[in-house]
Amino acid sequence: MLRAHETEIAADAAPGGCYGNAMATKQHLYLVDGSAYIFRAYHRLPPLTDPEGTPVGAVYGYTTMLWKLADDLHKADGPTHLAVVLDKASTSFRNEIYSEYKANRPEPPEDLVPQFPLIRDATRAFSLPCIEEPDVEADDIIASYARAATRQGWDVTIVSSDKDLMQLVGKCAEPDDGVEGGCIDMLDTMKNQRIDVPEVEEKFGVAPELVGDVLALMGDSVDNIPGIYGVGPKTATKLIQEHGDLEGALAAAPAMKKSKLKERLIEGADMARLSRVLVTLKEDCPLPVALDDLKLDAIPPGPLAAFLDRHGFTSLRKRLDTGTGSPARTTELSPAKQETEAAAPAEGASRQPLPDMPPCDHGAYECVTSLEALDRWIERAFAARLVAFDTETSALDAMRADLVGVSLALGPNDACYIPLGHGGTDMFAEKPEQIDREKALERLKPLLESDTVLKVGQNAKYDLNVLARHGIAVAPVDDTMIVSFCLDAGRDENLRGHGMDELAERHLGHSCIPFKDVCGTGKKAISFAEVALDRATCYAAEDAEVTWRLHRVLKPRLSDEGGTRIYERVDRPLIPVVASMERHGIRVDREKLAGLSAQFAEEIGALEAEIHGLAGESFTIGSPKQLGEILFDRMGHKGGRKGKSGQYSTDQSVLEDLAAQGVAMAGKVLDWRQLSKLRSTYTEALQAAINPDTGRVHTSYSLVGAQTGRLSSTDPNLQNIPIRTEIGRQIRDCFVSEAGNVLLAADYSQIELRLAAHMADVPELKDAFAAGEDIHARTATEMFGVVDRDTRARAKTINFAILYGISRWGLAGRLGVEPDEAQAMIDRYFERFPGIQRYIVATLEKVRGCGYSETLFGRKTWFPRINSKRQAERQGSERAAINAPIQGTSADIIKRAMVRMGPALEDAGLRHVRMLLQVHDELVFELPENDVAAAGPVIERVMAEAALPSVRIDVPMGIEIGSGTSWGAAH
DNA sequence: GGCCGAACGTA
DNA sequence: GTACGTTCGGCCC
Structure with missing residues (x-):
C-alpha cells in the first residue's frame, strides 16, 4: 500500500517528468525532531509559566520554531510536507543487542516533564502530523521517512542538531525507481544554521557516511554507547581519517607503536563494533503515516488561537490576529513580510526582524554639509528626545584619534552623517566640502549635553572620550552594548563581545557594512578621514541607525527580563566614570622603564649564552617546540609529556621539576622566560604606550x-x-x-572569600571575618585541627579551590596529593562548612533550571552548556x-x-x-x-x-x- | 597579514 | 579548578 502512495507522489511531484531543475515542483519534506528540540529550548529559555502555573518555557520555544517553519513554506527551499517526530520509545531494538543502552540516562528535569504532552498539543494546534511509535526511536523514524522521501526524489530537511542524524546528510537514494534521488540536509533552528555536507565534514572531519564510524569509536556517555575508552571526538576523527573507516582503524591497531590507544583499540574492538551497530540508524521502519499525508496546507487559525490563549502566549496571539507573520496565511508573502514579523518577547537569542521597521536603506541617509541642514537635524533631535549617535575617527585609540565626523539617527532610515575632518588635518590639502569642525561642535554641544535628550551609543564610552577631548560632556547616555551585556552575558558563545555587527545580525537580521570594506585592511588600510563622503555617509549613518534600532529592540527587554536594576544602578552610571579614568591615564617613569629594559636585556643576553652553551647548540629559547626537542629528544631528560598538539610541554611546572632533578638549563630557561616576559610585555610596551600629548598611559577598559x-x-x-x-x-x-x-x-x-562566607552562610567563616582573624588559619583549624605553615598553605589552596569550583583532580594537582586524598579533604571541607556545599548544589540547580546564574545585585551570567552531554564542557x-x-x-x-x-x-x-x-x-x-x-x-x-x-x-x-x-x- | 596554541602576567 | 590580555613562534594563505 505504501508503495502505491509513493509512486503516486512521485508522479505528482514531477509533472512532465522533469526532476532536475523544477524547483517549483520539487517536494520538500521537513522532519522535526520534536523531543530533542524541547530539551534544547528548555535549557535556552527562561522558566516561563502559563496562567495556570504550568511551566511552558520549552513549549513556547517549540511553538515559535514551528511558527517560523510554517512561515517559510513559500520560500524556495521551504517545506511542502512536514511531520513532527516524537520519541515515545522506552526501549528499542538496541536494547536487545546491548542491554546497557541508554541505561544511565538521567531523569528529565521536573519542570520539563509536564511540557512533553504539551508539545503534542502544540503540534496538533498547528494541525501538523505528529508521529510517534512505541519501541521505535525518533531517530529511526526520521531516518526511515528521510530515506523513503529521497527515494521519491524529494528533498528532506531534518530539523534537529542531533549529531547521530548527521549520518544522513547528503545521502541520496539509489536511482532504483528511475527517479533521481533527493538530498537530505539539516536545520538547526536554534543557531539558525543549515547543516549540509560541508558542515558535517567540518564538525566530524569526515564525510557523513563515515560519521557512524567516528561515533562508534568515541561512544556517547548520554546514550551509554561504549565506544573505545579514552577515545574522544578528536582521536576518533583522526583514526578514521588515517585508516579509512572503523574496520581499517581496528585492523591497523596491532601495527601501531606502543601506546594506551593501541591497547585500548585492540581490547575494545568488539565494543567498537557493537557501538557501530548501535549508532546505525534503522532506515526501514514502517511508516505509520503515508508520505503524501504529510502535505503542509493552510493552518486553520481556530485551534492555534485556542492553544495560544490557553497558555498565555499573548505576543504570538497578537501576531495571529493581525495576520502579520501568521503561519495561518497561505497567500503569497508581501514584500513587507520580513519587517512585520514581531519579535518574540522571551527570546533574546531570536534572530527576527523588528516590528514596523523597514530594512536599512543606505540611500536614505543625508550627508550634512551646511549649518542650516545641521540645525534642522539638531532641532528634530530635540523634538524626538532620543537620538542615536556615533563618532568616526582616524584611529581606534580614543585618546589619540582625530574626530572625523559625527552621525545621528532619529529612526529607521532617518539618519545623517556630518563629516568634520575628511581630507585629513593638513591645512593646505584639498578637502571635500564640509562644515567647520568647531562651528559644528558648537551647535551639537547643547544637544549632546541636554538633559532632555537621551543620547544612545554603541560602546558610547569611546565616543564620550573623543567628544570630551573637544569639550563636550555627553549626557544622559544609553549604551546598546551595555544593555546587551546586562541581558545576554554568556548567553551565546558567538556573542561574546556584544559588538554592533554581531548584535545587528542577531537582533535585526541585518548585516552591517564591514569596516574593512570602507577602510581596507593591513598595509593598504586608509584612515576614515580619507574615505569619500558618499561611502563614509553610508557607513557612518548606518552605525547610528543600527544603534537606534538596537536600542529599540533591547532596551524594553531590560524590564521584561529583570535587567533594569543592574543596568541602571551599576553598569550605565559607570560609563562616564570609567571614561574619565581612561582620560586621566597614569604617569609612568620612562627613564626608569628604559633602565629596567636595558638591565633585563643584558641579563637575557647572558642567560641566552649560558643556555646555548648547556644545550651545545644555538636555538630559539622562546620556542617551546624547539626547547622541548632539545631537552627531551636531544638531551634525553626524563619527564617529557606531550599535550594534544603532539608537542612537549615545557611550562613552568615541567621546568621546575627538571630543575629539581638538577638540570641546570631548566632553571636558566625559567629565569630567561621571566625576564623576556617582563621586558617585552611591560618595560618595552609601557614606554611605547605613553601618549605623546598627555605624557601618560591611558588604558582602555572594556565594560563587557x-x-x-x-x-x-x-x-x-x-x-x-x-x-x-x-x-x-x-x-x-x-x-x-x-x-x-x-x-x-x-x-x-x-573580598571573594568574604562574599562566599556570606552567600553560602558559613557561620564559622563569618565569625572569623567579623573578628578580623586570619581566614586561612581559621580554615586550617577547622580542617586539620592545627595551624602551622603547611596546614595554613593547604587551607588557603582549598579556600581558593572552592571559589573556583572544586574538582578532586584539580585540587590534587595543586596540593601534590592523590585525587583520593584531595577528595577526602573536599569532603572534610563540606562537612565542616555545610553551607558551602548547599551553595554549590543550589547554584547548580538554579543554573541548570533557568540557564543563568545571578549575583546578589541581579546580574545574570548565562551558561548555555551547563547541560551539555559532553562531560568536559x-x-x-x-x-x-x-x-x-x-x-x-x-x-x-x-x-x-x-x-x-x-x-x-x-x-x-x-x-x-x-x-x-x-x-x-x-x-x-x-x-x-x-x-x-x-x-x-x-x-x-x-x-x-x-x-x-x-x-x-x-x-x-x-x-x-x-x-x-x-x-x-x-x- | 592573519590565526592558533603555548606560556605567563594579574585578581 | 574561576576570570581575563599579551607575546611569541609556527603555520597558513
Whole structure:
C-alpha cells in the first residue's frame, strides 16, 4: 500500500517528468525532531509559566520554531510536507543487542516533564502530523521517512542538531525507481544554521557516511554507547581519517607503536563494533503515516488561537490576529513580510526582524554639509528626545584619534552623517566640502549635553572620550552594548563581545557594512578621514541607525527580563566614570622603564649564552617546540609529556621539576622566560604606550569584557602589572604620581572569600571575618585541627579551590596529593562548612533550571552548556557557574563604589582626587599629598558601604589603603 | 597579514 | 579548578 502512495507522489511531484531543475515542483519534506528540540529550548529559555502555573518555557520555544517553519513554506527551499517526530520509545531494538543502552540516562528535569504532552498539543494546534511509535526511536523514524522521501526524489530537511542524524546528510537514494534521488540536509533552528555536507565534514572531519564510524569509536556517555575508552571526538576523527573507516582503524591497531590507544583499540574492538551497530540508524521502519499525508496546507487559525490563549502566549496571539507573520496565511508573502514579523518577547537569542521597521536603506541617509541642514537635524533631535549617535575617527585609540565626523539617527532610515575632518588635518590639502569642525561642535554641544535628550551609543564610552577631548560632556547616555551585556552575558558563545555587527545580525537580521570594506585592511588600510563622503555617509549613518534600532529592540527587554536594576544602578552610571579614568591615564617613569629594559636585556643576553652553551647548540629559547626537542629528544631528560598538539610541554611546572632533578638549563630557561616576559610585555610596551600629548598611559577598559561582570583592560592591560616577584615589583615602581601628588591604592581584602562566607552562610567563616582573624588559619583549624605553615598553605589552596569550583583532580594537582586524598579533604571541607556545599548544589540547580546564574545585585551570567552531554564542557560550565555569582558580586560591589566615589569626594570638598585605575578588587587614585589624610577615610567608607542599601553583607568589608609616590610604594 | 596554541602576567 | 590580555613562534594563505 505504501508503495502505491509513493509512486503516486512521485508522479505528482514531477509533472512532465522533469526532476532536475523544477524547483517549483520539487517536494520538500521537513522532519522535526520534536523531543530533542524541547530539551534544547528548555535549557535556552527562561522558566516561563502559563496562567495556570504550568511551566511552558520549552513549549513556547517549540511553538515559535514551528511558527517560523510554517512561515517559510513559500520560500524556495521551504517545506511542502512536514511531520513532527516524537520519541515515545522506552526501549528499542538496541536494547536487545546491548542491554546497557541508554541505561544511565538521567531523569528529565521536573519542570520539563509536564511540557512533553504539551508539545503534542502544540503540534496538533498547528494541525501538523505528529508521529510517534512505541519501541521505535525518533531517530529511526526520521531516518526511515528521510530515506523513503529521497527515494521519491524529494528533498528532506531534518530539523534537529542531533549529531547521530548527521549520518544522513547528503545521502541520496539509489536511482532504483528511475527517479533521481533527493538530498537530505539539516536545520538547526536554534543557531539558525543549515547543516549540509560541508558542515558535517567540518564538525566530524569526515564525510557523513563515515560519521557512524567516528561515533562508534568515541561512544556517547548520554546514550551509554561504549565506544573505545579514552577515545574522544578528536582521536576518533583522526583514526578514521588515517585508516579509512572503523574496520581499517581496528585492523591497523596491532601495527601501531606502543601506546594506551593501541591497547585500548585492540581490547575494545568488539565494543567498537557493537557501538557501530548501535549508532546505525534503522532506515526501514514502517511508516505509520503515508508520505503524501504529510502535505503542509493552510493552518486553520481556530485551534492555534485556542492553544495560544490557553497558555498565555499573548505576543504570538497578537501576531495571529493581525495576520502579520501568521503561519495561518497561505497567500503569497508581501514584500513587507520580513519587517512585520514581531519579535518574540522571551527570546533574546531570536534572530527576527523588528516590528514596523523597514530594512536599512543606505540611500536614505543625508550627508550634512551646511549649518542650516545641521540645525534642522539638531532641532528634530530635540523634538524626538532620543537620538542615536556615533563618532568616526582616524584611529581606534580614543585618546589619540582625530574626530572625523559625527552621525545621528532619529529612526529607521532617518539618519545623517556630518563629516568634520575628511581630507585629513593638513591645512593646505584639498578637502571635500564640509562644515567647520568647531562651528559644528558648537551647535551639537547643547544637544549632546541636554538633559532632555537621551543620547544612545554603541560602546558610547569611546565616543564620550573623543567628544570630551573637544569639550563636550555627553549626557544622559544609553549604551546598546551595555544593555546587551546586562541581558545576554554568556548567553551565546558567538556573542561574546556584544559588538554592533554581531548584535545587528542577531537582533535585526541585518548585516552591517564591514569596516574593512570602507577602510581596507593591513598595509593598504586608509584612515576614515580619507574615505569619500558618499561611502563614509553610508557607513557612518548606518552605525547610528543600527544603534537606534538596537536600542529599540533591547532596551524594553531590560524590564521584561529583570535587567533594569543592574543596568541602571551599576553598569550605565559607570560609563562616564570609567571614561574619565581612561582620560586621566597614569604617569609612568620612562627613564626608569628604559633602565629596567636595558638591565633585563643584558641579563637575557647572558642567560641566552649560558643556555646555548648547556644545550651545545644555538636555538630559539622562546620556542617551546624547539626547547622541548632539545631537552627531551636531544638531551634525553626524563619527564617529557606531550599535550594534544603532539608537542612537549615545557611550562613552568615541567621546568621546575627538571630543575629539581638538577638540570641546570631548566632553571636558566625559567629565569630567561621571566625576564623576556617582563621586558617585552611591560618595560618595552609601557614606554611605547605613553601618549605623546598627555605624557601618560591611558588604558582602555572594556565594560563587557568578562562574562562575570568584571572589567577588562587593554592597550595596555594595566590589570596584570607584576607584583608577586621582587623583580616584577620594580615595574610597579615605574607607575608614579605627578610632583606634589601621591598615588593611593585601596583594595578589598579577601573580598571573594568574604562574599562566599556570606552567600553560602558559613557561620564559622563569618565569625572569623567579623573578628578580623586570619581566614586561612581559621580554615586550617577547622580542617586539620592545627595551624602551622603547611596546614595554613593547604587551607588557603582549598579556600581558593572552592571559589573556583572544586574538582578532586584539580585540587590534587595543586596540593601534590592523590585525587583520593584531595577528595577526602573536599569532603572534610563540606562537612565542616555545610553551607558551602548547599551553595554549590543550589547554584547548580538554579543554573541548570533557568540557564543563568545571578549575583546578589541581579546580574545574570548565562551558561548555555551547563547541560551539555559532553562531560568536559558540562563540568567546565559547572565550575564557572559556581564562581560567577561570587566573582560577579565582587565586581558589582567595586563598580558601585566607583560610581559613588566621585560625588562622595566632591561632597567632602576633595576636588583634586582622581580615580585612575581599577584592578578587580583595587582602586588606584592620584591626589595631592595634603589630601591623603582626608581622602583615605572617604574612599574607605565608600568602598566598605558599596553594597548598601541594596544588599547587606553580613561580613565586614576589609579595606586596605596605602599611599606613596609610586604604585609599588602605595602597597 | 592573519590565526592558533603555548606560556605567563594579574585578581 | 574561576576570570581575563599579551607575546611569541609556527603555520597558513
